[in-house]
Amino acid sequence: MSPRIPEQPVIVVGAGPTGLTLACELAAAGVPCTVLERRAAPSDGWRSVALYSRTMEALHLRGHAEELAAAGRPVRRMAVGTAPPLDFGALDSPYPYVNVVPQSTTEEVLARRAADLGVTVQRAAEVTELRQDGDGVTLRVRAARREWEERAEYVVGCDGAHSAVRELSGLTLHGHTYAMAPLLADVHLRRPLPRDVLVLPGRGGVVVSVPYADGSYRLAVARHDHGWRPQPATLAELRAALAATLDHDPDPYDARWLARFKVHQRIVDRYRTGRVLLAGDAAHLHSPLGGQGLNLGIQDAVNLGWKLAARVRGWAPDGLLDSYEAERRPEARRVLAATDRATRLATGTTLAERTARAAALAGLRSPRRRRFATQVLAGLRTDGTDGTSRLGPGARLPHCTLPLPGAAPVRADALMRDGRFLLLDLTADGAAATAAEPWGGRVCVVHTGGPCPELPGLGAVLVRPDAHLAWTSARPDPDAVTDALRHHCGPTPLPATSPHLSLQPATEP
Template sequence: MAIAPEQSVIVVGAGPTGLALACELAAAGVSCTVLERRLAPSTQSRAMGLYSRTMEVLDLRGHADGLVALGRPVSRMVPARGARVDFAELDTRFPYLNVIPQSRTEEVLQQRALDLGVTIERDAEVFGLAQDGSGVTLQVRSGSGEWEESADFVVGCDGAHSVVRELAGIAFRGRTYGIAPILADVRLRKPPPDDVLILSGGGGVMVSVPYGDGLYRIAVARRDRPWTREPVTLEELSEVLTRALGFDPGPHDPEWLARFKIHQRIADQYRLGRVLLAGDAAHLHSPLGGQGLNLGIQDAVNLGWKLAAQVQGWAPVGLLDSYEAERRPQAERILRATDRATRVATTASAGVTALRRIAMAKALSYRRIRKVAGESVSGLRNGYAAGRAARVPGGGLRGLAMRGGQRVPDLTVPRVGAAPVRLYSLMRDGRFVLLDLGQDGACAEVTEAWGSRVSPVRVGVTVPELPGVGALLVRPDGYAAWVDGDQDPGGREERVRLALRQWCGVEGPAPQRVAEEADGAVGVVPGTAVAVEQEPASIEQA
């Protein structure tokens, strides 16, 4: 089935990353088709936890409440005996890990995508790709035949064994660990506490996450257990759990038993011309800590509005390239952290294990350190380097708590002539939001020249969470684009114009289509999909 001329983006892969990206594009008014080789959505749980920041970025578009209803909040992580991280202490609407099977997350995002008008084509396997300065053409096949699909851009969200990445010729460098963990969704007769539990020692590590109703997600890795294709048995699971816990928890009635490989890889580039990568297609890492799904969804929310701006013709120069500039460092940080944690957790040295446990328990006994750890694990401390924000002057910035690139919390926003409202509820349509804290509303009036790209909000009073701020431009993904202090109101209107040009393009009606060649576009890239083993690459792909 060929895409209609108005279709602008093809997303390959209907997992959480691809569906989240499709929702972002559709909310921004960009036509989008998702191609998925699977005949039906997976019923396996796979990845199973959404951290606070991921829930927040999903809340920006109204997806979060449905996921909360289907999930189970877990408010504490125990990274070692005697140590704990309390998510309940976090300053967010979602102070917990939302434990929810990936299949349910996909259900929510798929229904939302369909409601927004996204076309989802199943039994559609991509096996060829060519691009030039005006678009991308994919060769697709199904049980009923072969055809071509064309669009302005293609995004590979097709996982660890990404065909899009391979056909585009983007290298995926890294390594594979020598260990092969066991993954299970199983009931336990003697379960551990209902926390996210991480125990290590004797060359192995065990992770336990409660689903509720007696069901637990268990992952166990041992240095002395190399990869094998032999199926996992309950007897083997019982043995490795007994070694980790010191007692037999009695696993029974498994819903899923699997063995998987752990890879540590990252794509050489996230964009090649009109082809982009997101999620596991761009990066893979150890599943210790459960960050993979969260990283992918946040890729999608970062990329969505930027790609929409490029397609619609109003993106400032370099905006689309800022996707990789911002998201790659986040992936590299996770790769380093999870690699270090996996190597330490599976060490055979009893001394190293004991020292790690003592040091972690001591550090996390301090509330301040515990809070920082919780914010780091949950993604609330993540932000972006000043980058584009640094190019726009701001007035009276000394002493400001908010900076460009920083996460903007879900504030209660007072409004002149209207009731206060949650900031994130103002961002459902994926536009920029300008908070004008000045008395005269002059900054809000400036935004009129940018039409529907910016939603102005006259606040008119000081907001306690934004001390010293006179104006704040919030990006569609919930980070600060530009901040202006209240100590220097003179010239603020001109500074607002400069910030809007930097982030939202030139004044006037936005062009409706991409008029120029994409930066870095390349010639034809023919190719045929190469068969690969579909061994799980991480918990997220298991």
């Protein structure tokens, strides 16, 4: 019997922030999808509470960031030990801060956005089998009272550390698990800590403190002498761990949430096998020091969404879907290496480890190194560039406001809500914009009539749907524009099928 035709383009497994972001990206690009979630209801206890600048920028592209910014608490400084604090307020971003917001709130916002876009989310649906062939992927799904099969052209596993999709598709996490098992808590403090984000290396461990808007704190305590135990964590245990690590006792009370967890340092060897892909914690796990996990997963989803949509809709250039792994896996490896080193430095007890920690903290007394560290944490500096010093392919689109003839200026990223590419013609004659008109169904074409200060020396810029630059030219001619569009946006021009966003100025966050 031949496999039946796929019933839908994409199934996303996992309704956490990574899976919901991916579903929103696909829906914005006109690709229907179903989200299957094993949990019957969202959990109210989460490890991740920080959204960094680059993640907020990515969420803003489709209109998700405003509600999250309103729900969170902006924290503009991070103090690391005795070094001068890192200053997020100096970043070149519309979101120059750490947005402290519970992951459950992030999930709620994204779930509402997904529903508004027509995404179907089915809860209490556990994937138990996976079979793929040349035409699609078949999943066996189990709920409380029934079992059934779902079939799609592609399946993406966004189902976390214990990913069923990863296991059933034969992909394997490689790495190690730390001996220590940190404590995590949402508590009030009778002796409050400063309201910055704090990373406090101490005697044999490290304390991370993140202030919530309601006056409570997210605390994490990791110590070499605290290994994994199956018993539930207690407030008394948290007090003892804090007192053993810090020079004072902040006296926690009223714990809303308290947990013990294992820390892994692992990554899959491949993000894709055939028609099955992985994103977020299903693909990589690392130390939570620095709060990068949730941010890495959301950025995975924004990178993958438009590429998978292009593949489903039939216009993806050769190799586009494979570029998801080529771009995101090295970034995950960089984060794994950085968080592993930071964890070992922060918790080390040997003379060599204490010496290395002191040297690292001394290095942060340099303004240049603090600026670099802040950009790395915020996600604005990858592969050695901050996205502004090198305005070539792969760089991040700088935060810029475009002059428009006869209209109010508009933020460039506000023109990308519908998930299309963005072509900016910064010349006077508009020849590049005219050449791009046949691609209007895939490209939002904007002629500014003049240069943009944040894009110096450029006459035309093609921006990918994830706000990375695809192509730039100082003096574009129509043939070069056409070649770039064929290479990045597919060979067959389509008539414009959807109007570009209203050219009204976006509200500054």
